[in-house]
Amino acid sequence: MLPRNYLDSNSTQEKFRRYLEIGILSNPRNKCALQPGHSLMDWIRLGNSGKDLTGVGGRVRPVSLAELAAHNTQKDAWLAIRGRVYNITHYLPYHPGGPEELMRGAGIDATQLFDKVHPWVNYDSLLAKCLVGPLRYDLPDAEELFDSSNPSPKSDRLREPSKAQELVRKSMENLANCITPVRKKISSRSEENVKGSPPSKIMQSLIQSSDLPVSISRRAASSPVKTVEKSEVSPLRYDWIQTSMKLTVSVYTGPLANPGGCARITEGALLIEVATNGWLRTLKLVPEGKLQEPLQLRIYAESGKIDVIAQKAEPKVWKVCGEVTLSPPSQVSSPRSVECRVVAVGSVSHDTTMLALEPRSGPVVVPLGHHVRVHRRVNGSECVRSYTPVGDGWCPEESSAALRLAVKKYATGALSPYLTSLKEGDSVTLSGPYGTFQLQKLKAVKSIYFIAAGTGITPMLGLLKFMLSRSNPRCERAHLLFFNKTEDDILFRDNFETIAKEDNRFTVTHILSDAKSTWPGPKGRISYDLLTQVLGKESLKCGDICSHFACVCGPTDFTQAGLQLLKKFALKDDCVHAFMG
Numbered sequence: 001m002l003p004r005n006y007l008d009s010n011s012t013q014e015k016f017r018r019y020l021e022i023g024i025l026s027n028p029r030n031k032c033a034l035q036p037g038h039s040l041m042d043w044i045r046l047g048n049s050g051k052d053l054t055g056v057g058g059r060v061r062p063v064s065l066a067e068l069a070a071h072n073t074q075k076d077a078w079l080a081i082r083g084r085v086y087n088i089t090h091y092l093p094y095h096p097g098g099p100e101e102l103m104r105g106a107g108i109d110a111t112q113l114f115d116k117v118h119p120w121v122n123y124d125s126l127l128a129k130c131l132v133g134p135l136r137y138d139l140p141d142a143e144e145l146f147d148s149s150n151p152s153p154k155s156d157r158l159r160e161p162s163k164a165q166e167l168v169r170k171s172m173e174n175l176a177n178c179i180t181p182v183r184k185k186i187s188s189r190s191e192e193n194v195k196g197s198p199p200s201k202i203m204q205s206l207i208q209s210s211d212l213p214v215s216i217s218r219r220a221a222s223s224p225v226k227t228v229e230k231s232e233v234s235p236l237r238y239d240w241i242q243t244s245m246k247l248t249v250s251v252y253t254g255p256l257a258n259p260g261g262c263a264r265i266t267e268g269a270l271l272i273e274v275a276t277n278g279w280l281r282t283l284k285l286v287p288e289g290k291l292q293e294p295l296q297l298r299i300y301a302e303s304g305k306i307d308v309i310a311q312k313a314e315p316k317v318w319k320v321c322g323e324v325t326l327s328p329p330s331q332v333s334s335p336r337s338v339e340c341r342v343v344a345v346g347s348v349s350h351d352t353t354m355l356a357l358e359p360r361s362g363p364v365v366v367p368l369g370h371h372v373r374v375h376r377r378v379n380g381s382e383c384v385r386s387y388t389p390v391g392d393g394w395c396p397e398e399s400s401a402a403l404r405l406a407v408k409k410y411a412t413g414a415l416s417p418y419l420t421s422l423k424e425g426d427s428v429t430l431s432g433p434y435g436t437f438q439l440q441k442l443k444a445v446k447s448i449y450f451i452a453a454g455t456g457i458t459p460m461l462g463l464l465k466f467m468l469s470r471s472n473p474r475c476e477r478a479h480l481l482f483f484n485k486t487e488d489d490i491l492f493r494d495n496f497e498t499i500a501k502e503d504n505r506f507t508v509t510h511i512l513s514d515a516k517s518t519w520p521g522p523k524g525r526i527s528y529d530l531l532t533q534v535l536g537k538e539s540l541k542c543g544d545i546c547s548h549f550a551c552v553c554g555p556t557d558f559t560q561a562g563l564q565l566l567k568k569f570a571l572k573d574d575c576v577h578a579f580m581g
């Protein structure tokens, strides 16, 4: 299950269309058998081994184009994607397309090449441990060499360019196709229109002379914050990037801002709603050309970046993105209702169903550790239940646009018999997001304890993946204490075992209240003795900064008991969170 995380989209159709477009399907040479010991899991293991994969001691620092160009051999290869330089030397033998293919991007800004082959690959996760630093495009010598307003003298053209010059030239071409956005603050007016400015001369000439799909990223702006305290609402910035087929609008909410969001196309405009910390802002883009659905929405929890990817109705490179309006922040007064279509029904245990629900109005992402409510009228009164959507990488069949809910069936329940009997195509009404969990609280956390019972595991899933994948600070320990009645009741057991095998920072302890006599693990209900027996008396404590954190979720009695018991450990109140429906 884990490898799927590293592919941003699993749309087979898109993959095949793309491969046909660039001729990979007709070229079996591109399929590469990896050497033993070079699977994705081996790569993740190497990344977690503590070995310095950056080659520069792991200290992030800016890289110039000339410096990038100098790292272009199999023994020392760097590559840049979307303004970030990675040392790919160690990754070469793990690359599923083969080292030679990957070397095509060595020493240059390979954004365009990468996007042409496999834009769905989540390169920033895969190469997180290989980050050297941001790419600096502002080298005066490089600009002098290739500024179209100052064409090279004839004698220069006749001269054979050196290898390094040629690599810098390639990078400048790629740069014309993908410029690191200049994040510029705009004035504090209550509403602001920003017209995407046209590309510079050099970019225009390169775009016009090229029939390849290109990508351009333009300026970003912070959202105006006039009527609210700055400390309450972090500034919002955005930029965009394109290929001839797609437009990606990225919105930056800030590290650990834990945004939720939704995106839709209404009357030709792309609307992106972003909710952070109880504040809602809407970015409206009236695009240069026509955009169409389906939209994809991705949120990166550590950086707080939101990507919305829209299809262009006609394949074309736009000179500007369109007109952007950023609304001032308004407080989220009431949660939104969303009409969803059931797109898949699966099973996660003998009594728990996984429902995949696709919002009809466009993709929706719920902040980490937050939940939605399902509404239904039963015998004239409204019945409501809370569910935390299960993120990517936990279920065998996943549609990235869907909200997945794990619904346990209670024979006499008011809502669960109805929900577990739903079929593909049926409709469900959700509202949300709800919740009080603040990701910021995990800012300095290095050890995290998840204490869950039954379907109370669902808020923990996203947090567990987040903690194990974050780089700064690196999580040192994640321990899940999972309470269930019987072995058959344990949800996602195989997933936990796989993660524990792959990552020695993670431990799972299953505790059963109604275990068979053959059960080798701990038995019983949550108690102080059990917690100290499993975790050790000293483990749950935090210093001045919240370096240890515990969260609890399960039936109300369980959660309250868990909270009481945690008080007996040396944890500050701020370092404990109870998820309540």
Ligand code: HEM
Binding pocket: 006, 007, 015, 024, 030, 031, 032, 091, 095, 096, 097, 098, 101, 102, 103, 104, 105, 110, 113, 114, 117, 118, 121, 122, 123, 126, 127
């Ligand atoms: C920029 C230069 C690159 C080129 C020319 C390139 C080329 C290719 C090719 C030809 C394939 C094989 C497609 C197939 O037969 O299924 C492939 C697969 C793959 N590449 Fe790259 N690649 C590049 C960069 C990267 C980077 C930077 C990463 C991530 C760190 C990456 C990760 C992958 C992955 C995960 C696959 C398997 C994708 C899938 O199954 O959908 N590649 N690449």
